Amino acid sequence: MREEKPILELEDVSWRYEDRSHPALNGIHLRVRRGEVVGVTGPSGAGKTTLLLALSGLIPSNYEGEFSGTRLAEGEIGIVFQDPETQFIGLTVEEEIAFPLENRGYRDEDIDRIIPRVLERVRLSGFERRSPFDLSGGEKQRVAIASALAVSPPILILDEPTSELDPLGAREVFALLQQLKLEREMTIIVSSHATEELAQFCDRMILLGNGAITVDAPAGEFFAMTELLEASGIYVPDLISFHHGLRRQESVPVTPPLSVEEAVRWYRSLRAKEGSGV
Numbered sequence: 643m644r645e646e647k648p649i650l651e652l653e654d655v656s657w658r659y660e661d662r663s664h665p666a667l668n669g670i671h672l673r674v675r676r677g678e679v680v681g682v683t684g685p686s687g688a689g690k691t692t693l694l695l696a697l698s699g700l701i702p703s704n705y706e707g708e709f710s711g712t713r714l715a716e717g718e719i720g721i722v723f724q725d726p727e728t729q730f731i732g733l734t735v736e737e738e739i740a741f742p743l744e745n746r747g748y749r750d751e752d753i754d755r756i757i758p759r760v761l762e763r764v765r766l767s768g769f770e771r772r773s774p775f776d777l778s779g780g781e782k783q784r785v786a787i788a789s790a791l792a793v794s795p796p797i798l799i800l801d802e803p804t805s806e807l808d809p810l811g812a813r814e815v816f817a818l819l820q821q822l823k824l825e826r827e828m829t830i831i832v833s834s835h836a837t838e839e840l841a842q843f844c845d846r847m848i849l850l851g852n853g854a855i856t857v858d859a860p861a862g863e864f865f866a867m868t869e870l871l872e873a874s875g876i877y878v879p880d881l882i883s884f885h886h887g888l889r890r891q892e893s894v895p896v897t898p899p900l901s902v903e904e905a906v907r908w909y910r911s912l913r914a915k916e917g918s919g920v
């Protein structure tokens with residue numbers, strides 16, 4: 643069977659920031675298929691932001707340094723950074739969303755049609771005239787996502803979109819991403835330390851260490867590597883640690899549950915087996 647053409651690809655990419663002696667990315671091979679949702683995690687300084695900048699093409703075009711390798715991207719990429727305020731240029735939420743559309747020469751009547759649709763999608767209808775700077779952290783992040791979505795890019799890249807948010811704000815952002823994943827089959831690449839959310843949301847997980855990919859696996863397999871993740875300084879969600887603790891029992895499946903719903907199903911089936919004497 644022929645492998646599907648990737649929508650985004652880095653082939654042997656290395657990058658060193660101009661004033662640094664060591665490369666921030668070292669021989670990266672990464673192929674992302676259309677509709678895949680990829681989580682990127684790793685300790686601080688591992689190169690997550692740099693990897694996303696290279697995937698989006700901002701490295702090498704907007705940064706000074708040494709680049710080698712090749713990059714391929716099929717279609718436009720919407721980018722959302724860690725601190726949305728650094729991205730804001732509009733005085734109102736409406737202007738913030740209109741800006742990328744005006745930049746690409748959309749007609750006024752199309753812009754007027756798109757703005758309410760995009761705001762509805764991120765559940766910010768009625769926020770048109772508000773200043774993007776006077777919103778809660780979660781709302782700001784949703785404005786940044788709305789602005790990235792305005793031109794309907796097939797690929798969305800988010801760099802630590804919940805690092806400045808409280809747990810509810812973080813859940814809100816991941817719930818929105820989940821909705822985009824299901825409704826629009828977008829290709830999403832998201833870096834985060836929030837492994838609990840990544841486990842529930844991502845199809846595939848990448849672990850970065852010292853600018854190299856050390857693990858690239860389906861989310862279930864990735865989170866089954868509990869010891870390796872802990873040794874790499876990654877927070878293993880409690881649910882997965884709990885499963886790991888039980889795994890010594892033969893009847894417990896190797897792949898951990900990635901969400902509370904999955905854990906409940908799994909626990910019920912375990913109880914049923916025990917009841918039937920298996």
Ligand SMILES: Nc1ncnc2c1ncn2[C@@H]1O[C@H](COP(=O)(O)OP(=O)(O)OP(=O)(O)O)[C@@H](O)[C@H]1O
Nearest residue numbers: 659661662666684685686687688689690691692693
């Ligand atoms: N603009 C820059 N100029 C020079 N060096 C940089 C720059 N940005 C990042 N670096 C260096 O590149 C390496 C990777 O940084 P990067 O920000 O990609 O890591 P990260 O995994 O995203 O970290 P964190 O989790 O703390 O955000 C680090 O050693 C960092 O100091």
